[in-house]
Amino acid sequence: MRHLLPALLLLLAALPATAAAPADGSRVPLPAIDAGPGEQCVEPVEFMRRNHMELILHQRDETVHRSIRTKRYSLRNCINCHAVDAGGQPVSLDDPEHFCVSCHRYAAVKPDCFQCHSGEPEPGVPGVVGAGAWSRGLAANASRGVKP
Amino acid sequence: MSEQPIDRYRRRLLGGAVAAGTLTLAPGLFLHRLAEAKPDADPVTSIIRWGLLVDTNRCASNCTACVDACRDEHGWTGHDRPRSDAQWIRKVELRDPATGREVSLPMMCQHCAKPPCVDVCPTGASFKRADGIVLVDKHICIGCRYCMLACPYKARSFIHEELSHQKPYSPRGKGTVEGCTLCVHRIDVGQEPACVEACTADGRGALLFGDLNDPKSAIYQALAEHPSTQVRADLNLDLGVRYRGL
Amino acid sequence: MKRTRYLEIGTSSGYLLLLAVLGVLVAGGAGAAWFMEHQGHHVTGMDNQVAWGMPHVFAVFLIVAASGALNVASIGSVFAKVEYKPLARLSGLLAIALLAGGLAILVLDLGRPDRLIVAMTNYNFKSIFAWNIFLYNGFFLIVAIYLWTLMDPSVAKYGKRIGLLAIGWRLVLTTGTGSIFGFLVARQAYDAAILAPYFIVLSLAFGMAAFILVMLVAFNGSGRTLGGALLGRLRNLLGVFIAIALLVVTTYYLTNLYAAEHQATVRMILLDGGSVTTTFWIGQVLLGSLIPLGLIYHPLFRDSRPALASASVLVVLGGLATMYVIIIGGQSVPLVLFPGMEVSSSFFDGSFNPYAPSLPEMALGLGGGALALLLVALGVRVLPFLPDALPDTAAD
Numbered sequence: 001m002r003h004l005l006p007a008l009l010l011l012l013a014a015l016p017a018t019a020a021a022p023a024d025g026s027r028v029p030l031p032a033i034d035a036g037p038g039e040q041c042v043e044p045v046e047f048m049r050r051n052h053m054e055l056i057l058h059q060r061d062e063t064v065h066r067s068i069r070t071k072r073y074s075l076r077n078c079i080n081c082h083a084v085d086a087g088g089q090p091v092s093l094d095d096p097e098h099f100c101v102s103c104h105r106y107a108a109v110k111p112d113c114f115q116c117h118s119g120e121p122e123p124g125v126p127g128v129v130g131a132g133a134w135s136r137g138l139a140a141n142a143s144r145g146v147k148p
Numbered sequence: 149m150s151e152q153p154i155d156r157y158r159r160r161l162l163g164g165a166v167a168a169g170t171l172t173l174a175p176g177l178f179l180h181r182l183a184e185a186k187p188d189a190d191p192v193t194s195i196i197r198w199g200l201l202v203d204t205n206r207c208a209s210n211c212t213a214c215v216d217a218c219r220d221e222h223g224w225t226g227h228d229r230p231r232s233d234a235q236w237i238r239k240v241e242l243r244d245p246a247t248g249r250e251v252s253l254p255m256m257c258q259h260c261a262k263p264p265c266v267d268v269c270p271t272g273a274s275f276k277r278a279d280g281i282v283l284v285d286k287h288i289c290i291g292c293r294y295c296m297l298a299c300p301y302k303a304r305s306f307i308h309e310e311l312s313h314q315k316p317y318s319p320r321g322k323g324t325v326e327g328c329t330l331c332v333h334r335i336d337v338g339q340e341p342a343c344v345e346a347c348t349a350d351g352r353g354a355l356l357f358g359d360l361n362d363p364k365s366a367i368y369q370a371l372a373e374h375p376s377t378q379v380r381a382d383l384n385l386d387l388g389v390r391y392r393g394l
Numbered sequence: 395m396k397r398t399r400y401l402e403i404g405t406s407s408g409y410l411l412l413l414a415v416l417g418v419l420v421a422g423g424a425g426a427a428w429f430m431e432h433q434g435h436h437v438t439g440m441d442n443q444v445a446w447g448m449p450h451v452f453a454v455f456l457i458v459a460a461s462g463a464l465n466v467a468s469i470g471s472v473f474a475k476v477e478y479k480p481l482a483r484l485s486g487l488l489a490i491a492l493l494a495g496g497l498a499i500l501v502l503d504l505g506r507p508d509r510l511i512v513a514m515t516n517y518n519f520k521s522i523f524a525w526n527i528f529l530y531n532g533f534f535l536i537v538a539i540y541l542w543t544l545m546d547p548s549v550a551k552y553g554k555r556i557g558l559l560a561i562g563w564r565l566v567l568t569t570g571t572g573s574i575f576g577f578l579v580a581r582q583a584y585d586a587a588i589l590a591p592y593f594i595v596l597s598l599a600f601g602m603a604a605f606i607l608v609m610l611v612a613f614n615g616s617g618r619t620l621g622g623a624l625l626g627r628l629r630n631l632l633g634v635f636i637a638i639a640l641l642v643v644t645t646y647y648l649t650n651l652y653a654a655e656h657q658a659t660v661r662m663i664l665l666d667g668g669s670v671t672t673t674f675w676i677g678q679v680l681l682g683s684l685i686p687l688g689l690i691y692h693p694l695f696r697d698s699r700p701a702l703a704s705a706s707v708l709v710v711l712g713g714l715a716t717m718y719v720i721i722i723g724g725q726s727v728p729l730v731l732f733p734g735m736e737v738s739s740s741f742f743d744g745s746f747n748p749y750a751p752s753l754p755e756m757a758l759g760l761g762g763g764a765l766a767l768l769l770v771a772l773g774v775r776v777l778p779f780l781p782d783a784l785p786d787t788a789a790d
Contacts, residue, residue: 060287061287062191064283064285064287065275065277065285066191066192066278067186067191067192067277067279067332067336068188068189068190068191069188069336069337070188070189071188076316076317079316093312112321112508115310115311115321115322116286116311116314116319116320116321116324117314117316117319118313118314118315118316118319120313120316121316122316122317227436229436229441230740230742231441231442231443231742232435232436232440232441232442233442234442235442235740235741238739238740238741238743239739239740240731240737240738240739240741240743241737241738241739242732242735242736242737243735243736244734244735244736245734245735245736246734251735255731255739255741255743264578264579264580266518266520267520267521267577268521268522268523268577268578269518269521269523270513270517270518270521270523270524270527271512271513271516271517271518271524272516272517272518272521273516288509288512288516289505289506289509290504290505290506290507290509290510290512290513291504291505291506291509292500292504292505292523293445293446293505294521294523294574296442296445297445297446297578297581297725298577298578298580299580300580300581300729300731301729301731302442302443302729302741302743304442305442306435306442306445306505307434307505308434308435308436308441309433309434309436310434322434322505323431323434323435323504323505323506324505324506325505379731379732380580380731383579383580394732
């Protein structure tokens with residue numbers, strides 16, 4: 001509950017900022033959210049912004065207790081897509097521009113996940129969008145090379 | 149690598165699950181219930197009970213292949229503080245003072261069917277998966293260490309310092325208790341545990357992994373054929389790890 | 395019988411000094427806990443062989459003593475011994491405070507104290523530890539209600555019933571605490587049915603000693619009269635409790651000697667256990683039992699309050715020693731996985747596990763004790779827990 005206020009504030013701040021042209025960064029001090037080179041997120045961005053924690057926390061219990069290892073909402077999958085910069089280079093947790101960390105810092109929330117979980121992508125493993133979407137992920141990965 | 153026993157073992161080992169990494173094997177060899185790795189979206193079931201048979205006759209006292217492999221796999225490299233550093237698996241050297249006979253064996257979580265750590269854990273963080281693997285859900289472990297006092301095998305370690313750069317598939321962190329996971333992250337995708345793979349490749353093939361419930365599995369047949377021991381059998385914990393030649 | 399009047403104590407300079415000292419100790423404990431959490435437990439003497447250390451020694455002592463601190467209230471209200479009745483409030487307050495101090499230590503020693511909420515929301519009902527969480531919360535509640543019946547005449551009529559409940563509850567609570575160890579069948583040192591009754595006997599002695607000390611300080615410090623007759627009774631009770639505890643310890647080790655598989659364990663603790671052995675003979679037996687018995691029963695010290703106070707201090711110290719022997723000793727003894735074999739490994743299989751407490755652990759333990767006393771000191775200041783005088787005549 002104590003995270004609710006920052007979340008709301010963040011939403012208020014983020015909505016106009018994303019609606020407006022990206023160049024207009026002077027007014028709202030948004031964190032450097034570079035989502036990484038994947039083409040789309042596992043769910044619509046609006047939904048993710050608000051509900052990404054539910055997805056991962058649910059996945060967490062499913063994986064640990066029932067051994068369900070679907071990729072889509074797996075934390076490793078998020079990282080494999082999001083902790084990569086536009087040039088395909090891994091972004092470390094210490095980097096203030098790490099996708100998850102930067103936004104959490106901005107929203108003043110401190111999930112403990114990265115005390116244990118690696119925040120860096122697994123080399124050669126692409127992030128994927130849907131169940132069985134490895135091929136799409138691979139394609140996205142391949143396209144990284146040609147992306148500016 | 150081309151040693152016969154190894155190949156034989158590999159073939160037998162895969163009684164339970166097909167290793168994605170061992171595509172060299174002919175598909176026809178897999179006649180078992182789990183003819184392929186569990187689909188990602190399916191939960192584990194208690195039809196399977198994973199187990200390990202350690203043949204101490206094949207375990208050399210100077211060999212630490214299993215320990216090294218586990219350490220590499222899970223990254224428990226330690227801080228040069230032997231008493232507080234984690235050890236998920238260790239080599240134990242035994243000597244019978246009466247006869248002088250020496251035995252060497254790996255000791256790790258025995259994946260009890262009736263695990264004392266699970267009974268004592270206040271939050272339910274210590275739990276047994278449907279397929280018999282005893283795990284710590286580190287998300288709800290509060291670090292009380294009661295399981296470490298309850299475990300008869302010293303199989304659990306507490307993380308005494310902050311960590312960084314953990315393996316992506318083996319998250320570990322300060323203030324929680326951990327132990328051998330039987331490499332669930334590998335088993336779930338159809339590979340065998342890292343220690344078993346290493347023992348087969350670099351050791352003398354002393355570790356046999358498979359489904360204790362499957363009469364067709366190599367481990368089931370090996371247990372039926374030869375006498376084996378459960379360590380501290382007096383506690384009646386029904387262990388998933390069995391020893392031969394003790 | 396004269397009606398007892400209860401009165402908050404005043405703010406003397408001595409009282410302020412006491413608060414300051416206790417406050418510093420509590421702050422030290424909090425600092426130590428913060429340090430341990432941020433550094434990780436490698437800054438403690440605890441490790442993967444001795445996973446429970448000094449914090450647990452202090453915490454279990456305080457929890458066990460909490461139950462015993464209720465002795466006086468129990469005797470007074472339930473066994474209808476009116477002479478104890480005026481002290482029932484202090485007895486209840488001390489019980490709550492000791493339990494709070496002990497639990498604070500336990501919680502702050504967790505690897506993840508930030509996840510306390512998890513411990514409150516995820517229960518494993520098979521775990522004796524989880525039951526204890528219930529027992530502790532229940533104890534707080536029941537003793538608090540009991541205190542209420544003592545202080546509010548409008549609910550006084552329920553006092554006896556709730557007092558009875560409190561007695562039952564504290565026995566279960568101490569049994570539960572003892573069972574934390576008694577359930578560890580894997581460990582040779584704990585594999586004994588006698589552990590739970592042992593804890594009950596210990597609680598009687600520890601709690602009585604703590605109560606006598608607090609009472610003496612409270613009455614003396616606030617300049618109130620305290621009759622010798624009642625003190626004489628408490629002194630006798632303390633003596634009896636110490637003697638019974640000593641008897642049970644002897645039985646514990648003797649019965650263990652009969653079980654062949656436990657002989658090595660007993661030998662380790664009584665003879666070759668290094669600091670554990672020293673703590674047992676010097677701390678638990680000599681300082682914690684024999685000398686206090688002398689101070690209590692030798693005619694030379696009849697009616698001597700300093701002697702009674704010293705005996706109580708020694709029983710408290712001896713209590714910590716007892717917990718050290720049970721908790722540390724039980725883990726120092728190597729687990730026997732392969733009977734009859736010589737065993738060695740990189741993980742210290744087969745060898746005695748040494749333990750040396752570090753400063754932060756000690757500070758955390760002391761801080762918990764100080765927290766308990768601080769709660770009592772504040773309690774008697776803000777609410778009428780203490781009789782304004784307790785001369786011998788009041789007790790008849």
